[in-house]
Amino acid sequence: MPELPEVETVRVGLDQYAVGRTIEAVDVFGPRTLRRYPPGETDFVNRLIGRRVESARRRGKYLWLPLDDGAALLAHLGMSGQFLAVAPDTPPGPHLRARFRFADGPPELRFLDQRTFGGLSLDDTGLTDDGVPRSLAHVAPDPFEAAFDPAAFAAAIRRRRTGVKRALLDQTLISGVGNIYADEALWQARLHYARATDRLRRPEIERLLTAVREVMAAAIVAGGTSFDALYVGVNGESGWFDRSLEVYGREGEPCSRCGTPIARRAFMNRSSYFCPTCQPRPRNGRW
DNA sequence: ACATCCACCTGCTCGC
DNA sequence: TGCGAGCAGGTGGATG
Numbered sequence: 578m579p580e581l582p583e584v585e586t587v588r589v590g591l592d593q594y595a596v597g598r599t600i601e602a603v604d605v606f607g608p609r610t611l612r613r614y615p616p617g618e619t620d621f622v623n624r625l626i627g628r629r630v631e632s633a634r635r636r637g638k639y640l641w642l643p644l645d646d647g648a649a650l651l652a653h654l655g656m657s658g659q660f661l662a663v664a665p666d667t668p669p670g671p672h673l674r675a676r677f678r679f680a681d682g683p684p685e686l687r688f689l690d691q692r693t694f695g696g697l698s699l700d701d702t703g704l705t706d707d708g709v710p711r712s713l714a715h716v717a718p719d720p721f722e723a724a725f726d727p728a729a730f731a732a733a734i735r736r737r738r739t740g741v742k743r744a745l746l747d748q749t750l751i752s753g754v755g756n757i758y759a760d761e762a763l764w765q766a767r768l769h770y771a772r773a774t775d776r777l778r779r780p781e782i783e784r785l786l787t788a789v790r791e792v793m794a795a796a797i798v799a800g801g802t803s804f805d806a807l808y809v810g811v812n813g814e815s816g817w818f819d820r821s822l823e824v825y826g827r828e829g830e831p832c833s834r835c836g837t838p839i840a841r842r843a844f845m846n847r848s849s850y851f852c853p854t855c856q857p858r859p860r861n862g863r864w
Numbered sequence: 865a866c867a868t869c870c871a872c873c874t875g876c877t878c879g880c
Numbered sequence: 881t882g883c884g885a886g887c888a889g890g891t892g893g894a895t896g
Contacts, residue, residue: 656874
């Protein structure tokens, strides 16, 4: 469940199903799950057993579970990762990547990932000033964090020489925004994805930031966007924000503001959806 | 330092 | 029915 609202939905699930519990056993399946954790599986498992999960935290699309020894279990869902709380006798299925059992019995927590772009790791190097594990220091604050500084964001985005959608997707500028919510926020702010970042006016940046916040906040309330069974919460339930999407995946359908058919363009090896009338193409755009 | 591209995967849908 | 092409909510390492 990949963008901020989906990851937040998972975080809430982890809060419910993992926090306060003591890890008793860990199994890891497949070579790619721990590829960002060089010490490997044996070290990973040994450091987790006996640890109590203190809380469930998130920055952008990254999750971590602080442990009672000061380390943190990190997770990124990639394109298709999910955490599920299930009964121990639930069949493993082909995408099971890790399993956590707890001292207080069922349910156990599973990490599944069809495409294996997600992964787990451990960080015991302490926290940054913002309170995130040091290995996430390269990730910018997301727009719901206290550490997020709108003025600093405005200055940083105008220093860039790129298109506004690229900037939104750059997790070192602002984190949590992915392809769906970038398109939705740009539509709400009436900005074309290729608008040059260094030519954005201050009110446009404010509109954009407001749109990012509003769209993602509404999606969190809806439990995220679920087009298929790949995107479910820890309890296995789908979100329903797909019904509220204005442009993403709606090529050819009328724009709810002006009736113009929504257009789709290949961009950055993916698709961008927008309203050609509400979001006019800039003369000096940057792709 | 910054901007851009591409590899990393599996599985589903579409058109021939 | 088979088969290749295209597509999918992301990221970081390599390259300019």
